[in-house]
Amino acid sequence: METEKKIIGRCPLCGGNVVKTCKGYRCEHNIGEQPTCVLNINGIIGNRKMNDDEIAGLLANRSILLDGFVTKEGKSFPTVLELADDGAVNMQSVIGKCPHCGGDIRVGSRAFNCSNYANQAAPCSFAIWRNIGGHQLTLAEAKEICGKQITSAELEMYREDGSIYRKRLGLSPDKLQIVKI
Ligand SMILES: [Zn+2]
Numbered sequence: 448m449e450t451e452k453k454i455i456g457r458c459p460l461c462g463g464n465v466v467k468t469c470k471g472y473r474c475e476h477n478i479g480e481q482p483t484c485v486l487n488i489n490g491i492i493g494n495r496k497m498n499d500d501e502i503a504g505l506l507a508n509r510s511i512l513l514d515g516f517v518t519k520e521g522k523s524f525p526t527v528l529e530l531a532d533d534g535a536v537n538m539q540s541v542i543g544k545c546p547h548c549g550g551d552i553r554v555g556s557r558a559f560n561c562s563n564y565a566n567q568a569a570p571c572s573f574a575i576w577r578n579i580g581g582h583q584l585t586l587a588e589a590k591e592i593c594g595k596q597i598t599s600a601e602l603e604m605y606r607e608d609g610s611i612y613r614k615r616l617g618l619s620p621d622k623l624q625i626v627k628i
């Protein structure tokens with residue numbers, strides 16, 4: 448008789464099922480005497496408990512932007528988790544290059560910020576708010592603004608009276624401001 452297992456998603460390394468275990472999430476081919484896969488994701492990453500939907504997103508997209516990680520000093524921070532080819536889950540706070548100055552764009556609690564904001568020789572104020580018009584920007588959308596200078600899709604946003612409008616987000620000519628197009 449088959450034992451019942453909770454399948455969370457597909458293993459990006461070998462294509463097998465990833466199942467929920469007592470300690471986290473493990474590829475079905477990384478179970479038993481002769482495992483053929485190495486995927487094993489801890490249920491707690493960066494002092495933060497992971498939920499099933501977040502792991503499913505990480506498996507499907509190989510990366511996921513999440514808030515609520517906690518440093519040893521107790522400070523909360525957001526980061527992008529990336530699933531590497533060797534099955535390791537790495538934190539990556541850099542999501543792209545600044546379209547204005549070429550510096551690194553890092554994810555912060557409220558915005559994606561240029562790492563040159565405090566560079567005394569060449570300060571850069573470029574930032575993308577993570578919430579624009581009530582729309583919570585996804586990692587993919589922020590990467591599109593940095594890389595292609597515009598989102599590929601129109602995003603649903605909201606006015607103060609609750610009415611909905613849809614615009615793409617792009618860059619001003621000086622590539623410093625985010626504009627609705
Ligand atoms: Zn696998």
Ligand SMILES: [Zn+2]
Nearest residue numbers: 545548561571
């Ligand atoms: Zn910059």
